[in-house]
Amino acid sequence: MLTLPTYQDVTAAAARLQGHAHRTPVWRSRTADERLGASVFFKCENFQRMGAFKFRGAFNALSSFSAAQRQAGVISFSSGNHAQAIALSARLLGIPATILMPLDAPPSKIEATRGYGAEVILFDRYKCDREAMTRELAEQRGLTLIPPYDHTDVIAGQGTAAKELLDEVGALDVLLVPLGGGGLLAGSALAARALSPECQVYGVEPLAGNDGQQSFRSGAIVHIETPHTIADGAQTQHLGQYTFAVIRRDVNDVLTASDAQLVEAMRFFGERMKMLVEPTGCLGFAAACHAGLQLAGKRVGVIISGGNVDLRRFGELLSA
Numbered sequence: 001m002l003t004l005p006t007y008q009d010v011t012a013a014a015a016r017l018q019g020h021a022h023r024t025p026v027w028r029s030r031t032a033d034e035r036l037g038a039s040v041f042f043k044c045e046n047f048q049r050m051g052a053f054k055f056r057g058a059f060n061a062l063s064s065f066s067a068a069q070r071q072a073g074v075i076s077f078s079s080g081n082h083a084q085a086i087a088l089s090a091r092l093l094g095i096p097a098t099i100l101m102p103l104d105a106p107p108s109k110i111e112a113t114r115g116y117g118a119e120v121i122l123f124d125r126y127k128c129d130r131e132a133m134t135r136e137l138a139e140q141r142g143l144t145l146i147p148p149y150d151h152t153d154v155i156a157g158q159g160t161a162a163k164e165l166l167d168e169v170g171a172l173d174v175l176l177v178p179l180g181g182g183g184l185l186a187g188s189a190l191a192a193r194a195l196s197p198e199c200q201v202y203g204v205e206p207l208a209g210n211d212g213q214q215s216f217r218s219g220a221i222v223h224i225e226t227p228h229t230i231a232d233g234a235q236t237q238h239l240g241q242y243t244f245a246v247i248r249r250d251v252n253d254v255l256t257a258s259d260a261q262l263v264e265a266m267r268f269f270g271e272r273m274k275m276l277v278e279p280t281g282c283l284g285f286a287a288a289c290h291a292g293l294q295l296a297g298k299r300v301g302v303i304i305s306g307g308n309v310d311l312r313r314f315g316e317l318l319s320a
């Protein structure tokens with residue numbers, strides 16, 4: 001039996017993050033409210049340190065290390081925000097970090113990760129099994145592996161964003177959360193079940209990669225090929241053991257959004273709210289607009305999960 005994280009783990013994570021993570025703002029938009037006939041509360045994790053909520057889970061996991069683990073160091077694998085989150089958290093806590101990144105990861109992300117002081121090892125994602133490679137290195141060097149989502153301290157840390165949202169605005173009727181491997185959704189669901197028990201919690205994943213929806217609805221973890229979508233933070237192939245168990249128990253359903261709907265939401269955030277939001281960060285609002293939920297008259301929370309998209313890419317996506 002897995003020992004699943006609880007809401008107490010989320011509150012413990014919130015205490016560890018105090019003074020280290022930003023308490024990100026909750027923004028409103030009259031245009032969004034009018035369009036949906038609802039009261040919409042945007043939790044803006046695009047303003048989190050390193051530009052995404054992933055700082056929360058990474059910092060929480062690393063601050064729970066023993067003295068011996070701290071001294072030996074942390075290892076992880078990621079092409080995106082988790083790499084930077086681990087690298088920054090490790091630097092803040094004085095822990096050496098090793099990150100495996102694919103050769104074809106965006107150079108800006110590799111640079112950012114190195115810039116935080118991590119040792120970056122590049123690998124060919126079409127030839128190597130990165131998880132096996134990471135485990136091997138971890139064993140050889142005595143490093144502690146912190147995976148991007150399937151870890152109780154990571155899930156608990158990610159849950160602190162929804163906790164802050166609910167603490168600030170009170171109970172919600174609906175909460176929409178971007179879904180990749182499920183760390184953010186599982187943590188958010190723990191917070192919502194404790195602080196707003198009647199709230200309907202939905203995960204939202206890219207239409208091209210709806211393994212989470214299939215898994216949720218069938219009751220077993222479904223594996224897919226890496227999906228082709230602009231939502232690069234949610235190109236996961238499967239949920240984790242821990243994330244799936246919490247999601248099955250505490251989430252109401254998993255919805256999807258198309259790439260075109262994500263671009264429309266990016267444009268809305270840019271033009272109307274003057275915010276730079278990465279495609280994956282738009283999943284929640286895209287579903288609010290297009291997934292057919294009955295939102296009229298309701299209080300709706302939307303987690304904007306991150307803002308790391310370079311401006312050239314942003315421009316290309318909006319002008320395509």
Ligand SMILES: *Cc1c(COP(=O)(O)O)cnc(C)c1O
Pocket residue numbers: 052053054080081082148149158178179180181182183184185233234236278280281305306307
């Ligand atoms: C990682 C990430 C997600 C997905 O989070 P999971 O915990 O893997 O479900 C969503 N949005 C952004 C911006 C991310 O970096």
